[in-house]
Structure formats: C-alpha cells, structure tokens
Amino acid sequence: MSSLSPRGNQQPQPGFIVSPPSTAQEAADNQEFTHDGKRCLLPLDRPLKFGRIATQADVPGSIEDALLRLKTNRLLEYNQPVYISPMAKPNLQASDNSALPLMDKVGNFLEGTGLVMLILGDSGAGKSTFNRRLEHRLWQEYQPGGRIPLFINLPALDRPDKEMIVEQLKTADFTEEHIRDLKQRHQFLLICDGYDESQLTSNLHTTNLLNRPGQWNVKLLVTCRTQYLGPDYRDRFAPKAIGQYHCSANNLFQEAVIAPFSKEQIELYVEKFVPLIPRPWVKKDYMNKLAAIPNLMDLVRNPFLLTLALEALPSVVKGRSDFSRLKITRVELYDTFVYNWLEANKRRLQDQTLKDKRQAFEDLLTDGFVHNGIVFQKDLAEAIFQEQDGRPIVEYSNRRDRSSWKARFFGFKPEKTFLRDASLLSRTGNQYRFIHRSVLEYFLSCSVWDAAMDDNEFAPQVYSEATGVSLPVADHPLSKRRLVSEPSVIQFLAERAQMQPIFKKYLLSLIELSKSDPQASMAAANAITILVRAERHFNGADL
Structure with a gap:
C-alpha cells in the first residue's frame, strides 16, 4: 500500500496521516x-x-x-x-x-x-x-x-x-x-x-x-x-x-x-493511529464502533480500508445511535473519505492568500468545489484507462505534452492547479499517480455512477421503453471497456447497485436496450456482471 502522504512538491494535506516530529x-x-x-x-x-x-x-x-x-x-x-x-x-x-x-x-x-x-x-x-x-x-x-x-x-x-x-x-x-x-x-x-x-x-x-x-x-x-x-x-x-x-x-x-489483519493487529494499528493528530475519538471509541457495526471488522482486515474507515467513521456514524442496524460498505468508506478530503482542502485554500488566483478559486467555490474535485478525478481516472489502458503513472512535461490529453489535468491553468493539488494524487518529479490503485479504480467506477447521481436529474440516461430517454450507447462509460478484468471496479459498482435502487434500474435499462441495439452489447454485458456481483438473480429473465 502506498503511503497516504503526498510526495514531491505537495504539502501534507489536512486530515492526512503525518508523523509529528517527536x-x-x-x-x-x-x-x-x-x-x-x-x-x-x-x-x-x-x-x-x-x-x-x-x-x-x-x-x-x-x-x-x-x-x-x-x-x-x-x-x-x-x-x-x-x-x-x-x-x-x-x-x-x-x-x-x-x-x-x-x-x-x-x-x-x-x-x-x-x-x-x-x-x-x-x-x-x-x-x-x-x-x-x-x-x-x-x-x-x-x-x-x-x-x-x-x-x-x-x-x-x-x-x-x-x-x-x-x-x-x-x-x-x-x-x-x-x-x-x-x-x-x-x-x-x-x-x-x-x-x-x-x-x-x-x-x-x-x-x-x-x-x-x-x-x-x-x-x-x-x-x-x-x-x-x-x-x-x-x-x-x-x-x-x-x-x-x-x-x-x-x-x-x-x-x-x-494474510488479512487479525483483530489484534487492527487494535495495534488503531493504537498507533490515534495519537498522530488531534482527534475527537480515542482508541476505545474506534474499537467500539468497529465491533458494533455488523461486518465492519471483517471489512477493515485490509490495512488500506482500515485507514479509510478510521478517517471516515466519525462522519459516517454521526447522528446515529443503533449501530447494530448500520451497514457500511467499502464504497461508502471511499465516498466519505473523498468528500472529507476535498472539504479539508477547500478550507485550507480559503485560509491562504491566493492573490491573482483568488478569482479562479472563487469561481470553483461558486460552482461547488467538492463537486468539481470529484469530477476532475473521475475524468482523470477515465482518461488513464482510456489513454494508458489503466497504467497508473502519468508523466507530464509542459513543453512536450501541452497539446496532449494530459494538459487537461496537469497544465498550469489556476483552476486545474487548485483541483489537482486538492486531489488524492501524489507527485514525484514529473510523475503523477493516485495515492493508491484502489482510489484510481474507485474514481473509474464513479465515472459510471457515483453517490451524487442518486435521484439526480443530470444522471446519465439510456433509451428504453421504461425510461423513454436516450443517450448514444457508444458514448456510455460501460461501452468503453470490458470490466470483467477489473474486479475491484465491479465490486465498487455492485455495492453502489445494492445501495441505490435507481442505479440498479439504470443497469437493467441497459440490458433491455441491448435487445434492440447491437451497439449496447458491451454495456449490457458489463451491467449483467455488476448485477450478478450485486447478487441480483436472473432466473427466468429474458436477457
């Protein structure tokens, strides 16, 4: 697992795990x-x-x-x-x-x-x-x-x-x-x-x-x-x-x-995690929540997911009292962590003297800083898979690449600089990458559907008799690559389908469309794969 601390010229971000000089x-x-x-x-x-x-x-x-x-x-x-x-x-x-x-x-x-x-x-x-x-x-x-x-x-x-x-x-x-x-x-x-x-x-x-x-x-x-x-x-x-x-x-x-972490290893990790920066909870608070929420202890036997869970838990359980009925999935941990990360970076930038770049930042605030940060990272993840077949490291030279697809993300325009510096990216010289492979895969899954699309009139649509609306199926995110070779992306989307009924309906409409439009075959195949992972049974269905 890559360290969460940014590399190169980036400064440690608020909420990041950084080591105090003691x-x-x-x-x-x-x-x-x-x-x-x-x-x-x-x-x-x-x-x-x-x-x-x-x-x-x-x-x-x-x-x-x-x-x-x-x-x-x-x-x-x-x-x-x-x-x-x-x-x-x-x-x-x-x-x-x-x-x-x-x-x-x-x-x-x-x-x-x-x-x-x-x-x-x-x-x-x-x-x-x-x-x-x-x-x-x-x-x-x-x-x-x-x-x-x-x-x-x-x-x-x-x-x-x-x-x-x-x-x-x-x-x-x-x-x-x-x-x-x-x-x-x-x-x-x-x-x-x-x-x-x-x-x-x-x-x-x-x-x-x-x-x-x-x-x-x-x-x-x-x-x-x-x-x-x-x-x-x-x-x-x-x-x-x-x-x-x-x-x-x-x-x-x-x-x-x-091997996955044992309960003893999880407890030791929490013990070392809590003192790193001031937090509202102590070790006992974290361990009680991990034990009380069903299946969460099994989920966080993965060290990177444990880190995300510890960062996200205070927000996830806020205002809830009956933890025994609370279900937390991997995708929900990523949703919460990404939102908190972008909010922390927004506050950091608000406290800085930005001089001639202030207007660009104000424009992002007006349009929704967190929303734009998510869109920036979704688009970057999609471009990495489209242009580099998922190879995670992007090398950018302004002299060589200013006319390439990379300039859209790594050029020097103030808006892009703000969004890039606030993103979950690390930098080493002229090389950029998401801080962890799973973060790249998470944002690729968000290019198909993310938490903000639930009941959102701007969510992507496809034509079917059920929806009565259309989008060229060749432009659909699920038409661009077969996801069977990306099990982590499928898992994110399967959990999303379990959490958001409108996304499940959306996937079914893709399958329906494939009966009349051969160009929808890849999108439909991906939709079936996601729904099967989400434990949606098709016995007797006309596929």
Missing part, C-alpha cells in the same frame, strides 16, 4: 508487531543477513560515494508513521492460520539459495508499504561491499522487462562507469513493486537476463495483486533453469501471500 513517535515508528501483539526486536537489533561479496578495500570509493548518496536519499524519503508487520501464508490455498511474519520469510529467502520471491496480496493489503519498510531496514544495515537493496517502482519505468536495473540506476544519477562496475562486482536485492500496475505479463528474471554469465547478480523480490493472476501464474515469475529456457527452476522460486 522522539516518542520516531521510536514508535521503528517498532514492528506480530499478529498476537508482541513487539518484535528493532531492525538493528535483529539484522537480516545480507552477505558480503567484496571487501571495502576492493570497492572503488566513487561507487560507494554514489551508493551513500542513494542510501541517504532513500532513508530521508521514508515516511510511514503507522506500520504493523504483516503476516503471510505460504500460498493462496493455505489457511490464514498458517501465516508467519513476512519479514522472517524474506529473511530466510535472503539467506537461502532461492533467486526469486513473489509476494501476493489483495489491493490494499500492504505490499508497497512492506516493500518500503524492507528497503528502509536493509539500507540501515548496509555496509560497503554488501548486497545493495534497490527499490524499483515498476510502473514508473518505460521498459521494466528490459534493462530495468540500468534504467533505475540512471534515475538515481549513477554514471555509465558506475553501472558497469556495479554489474561486474556487486550483488543486488531488487525490490520490484507493482507488477500488476505495470500491466506486465513477462518473466522479469528471464527477460532481464538476470543471474546469467556476465549479467547482473541478484535476488529478485516481486509484489503483485492476487486478482491480477491466473492459475498458471508461477511461470511468470519462476527463474528458468540454466541452459533450459523452457523449464522453470522451481527450487529457486518461493512465494508468500499476505
């Missing part, structure tokens, strides 16, 4: 917890054995200077105020009860003979968070001549299937001479994050020629969302046997699947 908090940040609430030893007290393949005297000083700069920068960039050490089971079929600390599993991988380790997990399970924690810990323990931890955000690379190490090192300002020397004399641990988000299907170990004679000497750790893979996924990751590129060396491959 000694007590810094100490807390370096604690890890097991599933039963026991504190693990601090990283420096229990080092991962990383091995050495060169002595300090053997290493050219210029390379170690460059590595020191990389180490310093990466340690300074690390910011994870709330961290609970995840548990992991050995494979997808294993029971959650078989889970062991993931950090221990990675430690065994580093000490063993394996070359590739795959870490699987649902969206929001904490894969990226763990990767950054692992990298931070290994840089803390790094000694000259040791194995080099290299974090690679796969979606940020142009060709991760070819020369991904060279491309990553160049972004860190290593020279060609440094790169040649590192390739010849050093070992790496490649921490490759976001295999699914980069839309990859190739075997990175094979296509990058890793561990071949004269090539990079590495151990490869890759993370991927569980939902992205089919039944034969191991072939995408297992290294090939030497001299037998068609055969996998399964003895050199291992995997781990991140």
Whole structure:
C-alpha cells in the first residue's frame, strides 16, 4: 500500500496521516508487531543477513560515494508513521492460520539459495508499504561491499522487462562507469513493486537476463495483486533453469501471500493511529464502533480500508445511535473519505492568500468545489484507462505534452492547479499517480455512477421503453471497456447497485436496450456482471 502522504512538491494535506516530529513517535515508528501483539526486536537489533561479496578495500570509493548518496536519499524519503508487520501464508490455498511474519520469510529467502520471491496480496493489503519498510531496514544495515537493496517502482519505468536495473540506476544519477562496475562486482536485492500496475505479463528474471554469465547478480523480490493472476501464474515469475529456457527452476522460486489483519493487529494499528493528530475519538471509541457495526471488522482486515474507515467513521456514524442496524460498505468508506478530503482542502485554500488566483478559486467555490474535485478525478481516472489502458503513472512535461490529453489535468491553468493539488494524487518529479490503485479504480467506477447521481436529474440516461430517454450507447462509460478484468471496479459498482435502487434500474435499462441495439452489447454485458456481483438473480429473465 502506498503511503497516504503526498510526495514531491505537495504539502501534507489536512486530515492526512503525518508523523509529528517527536522522539516518542520516531521510536514508535521503528517498532514492528506480530499478529498476537508482541513487539518484535528493532531492525538493528535483529539484522537480516545480507552477505558480503567484496571487501571495502576492493570497492572503488566513487561507487560507494554514489551508493551513500542513494542510501541517504532513500532513508530521508521514508515516511510511514503507522506500520504493523504483516503476516503471510505460504500460498493462496493455505489457511490464514498458517501465516508467519513476512519479514522472517524474506529473511530466510535472503539467506537461502532461492533467486526469486513473489509476494501476493489483495489491493490494499500492504505490499508497497512492506516493500518500503524492507528497503528502509536493509539500507540501515548496509555496509560497503554488501548486497545493495534497490527499490524499483515498476510502473514508473518505460521498459521494466528490459534493462530495468540500468534504467533505475540512471534515475538515481549513477554514471555509465558506475553501472558497469556495479554489474561486474556487486550483488543486488531488487525490490520490484507493482507488477500488476505495470500491466506486465513477462518473466522479469528471464527477460532481464538476470543471474546469467556476465549479467547482473541478484535476488529478485516481486509484489503483485492476487486478482491480477491466473492459475498458471508461477511461470511468470519462476527463474528458468540454466541452459533450459523452457523449464522453470522451481527450487529457486518461493512465494508468500499476505494474510488479512487479525483483530489484534487492527487494535495495534488503531493504537498507533490515534495519537498522530488531534482527534475527537480515542482508541476505545474506534474499537467500539468497529465491533458494533455488523461486518465492519471483517471489512477493515485490509490495512488500506482500515485507514479509510478510521478517517471516515466519525462522519459516517454521526447522528446515529443503533449501530447494530448500520451497514457500511467499502464504497461508502471511499465516498466519505473523498468528500472529507476535498472539504479539508477547500478550507485550507480559503485560509491562504491566493492573490491573482483568488478569482479562479472563487469561481470553483461558486460552482461547488467538492463537486468539481470529484469530477476532475473521475475524468482523470477515465482518461488513464482510456489513454494508458489503466497504467497508473502519468508523466507530464509542459513543453512536450501541452497539446496532449494530459494538459487537461496537469497544465498550469489556476483552476486545474487548485483541483489537482486538492486531489488524492501524489507527485514525484514529473510523475503523477493516485495515492493508491484502489482510489484510481474507485474514481473509474464513479465515472459510471457515483453517490451524487442518486435521484439526480443530470444522471446519465439510456433509451428504453421504461425510461423513454436516450443517450448514444457508444458514448456510455460501460461501452468503453470490458470490466470483467477489473474486479475491484465491479465490486465498487455492485455495492453502489445494492445501495441505490435507481442505479440498479439504470443497469437493467441497459440490458433491455441491448435487445434492440447491437451497439449496447458491451454495456449490457458489463451491467449483467455488476448485477450478478450485486447478487441480483436472473432466473427466468429474458436477457
């Protein structure tokens, strides 16, 4: 899971989880917890054995200077105020009860003979968070001549299937001479994050020629969302046997699947979450609500959803007393979190001296700042799927891209700047992305239907005998791509259909339209998929 703190030039936003500069908090940040609430030893007290393949005297000083700069920068960039050490089971079929600390599993991988380790997990399970924690810990323990931890955000690379190490090192300002020397004399641990988000299907170990004679000497750790893979996924990751590129060396491959949070882990997370900023509730208030609202404790076993729930709960339960009859869904948590986020940013901007940009901001206020913020992010999510096939990172150069679709979102017009800075986006240099993949998917689902469309005269319509109104079906959001490959988007829309009867009626009208208009077939297929997920039965229906 990506950190919620914005990156690059953005300032921490109101309501965001930011770490206060206190000694007590810094100490807390370096604690890890097991599933039963026991504190693990601090990283420096229990080092991962990383091995050495060169002595300090053997290493050219210029390379170690460059590595020191990389180490310093990466340690300074690390910011994870709330961290609970995840548990992991050995494979997808294993029971959650078989889970062991993931950090221990990675430690065994580093000490063993394996070359590739795959870490699987649902969206929001904490894969990226763990990767950054692992990298931070290994840089803390790094000694000259040791194995080099290299974090690679796969979606940020142009060709991760070819020369991904060279491309990553160049972004860190290593020279060609440094790169040649590192390739010849050093070992790496490649921490490759976001295999699914980069839309990859190739075997990175094979296509990058890793561990071949004269090539990079590495151990490869890759993370991927569980939902992205089919039944034969191991072939995408297992290294090939030497001299037998068609055969996998399964003895050199291992995997781990991140398990959902236990109740003890949830309680520890809440304990660390509450002191970060002033809040109206204490730990007991949060835990009581999580326990009292039906099925909510199961929903928040996902770390990212837990974070959203803790931010949104005070607003969701406001004015309600009978929590046993309250039902909260994932989409409702996102709705509330997004609304609160945009409201907080509106207040932040109202308190600033905007000078010559004041009129642009006032225009947004008049038209509805929160509404425009939601529309901006819906349109951006739709464009990312339309123009980049869902690849989450958008690179924008005003000189190169001012005439492209990207300028609509990342240009320098004051209105766009306000909306962009208030959105759930992070920035690294000229690269922008939503703070989490699920946020991108949420806004794509909102392009089909969002909370504001319930009983809204401006909600999209399609022609049917029932509605008597029309919209060119080719322009319909559900006609632009098959959603069967986007299970998270389908889940958001299915929950929306359960909450909003008018949306369910709307989907049924699409199905009805497909009987007379062949162009409606894709939209109808998507509508059926959503309704089936929403547990709408079609037995005996004329589809």
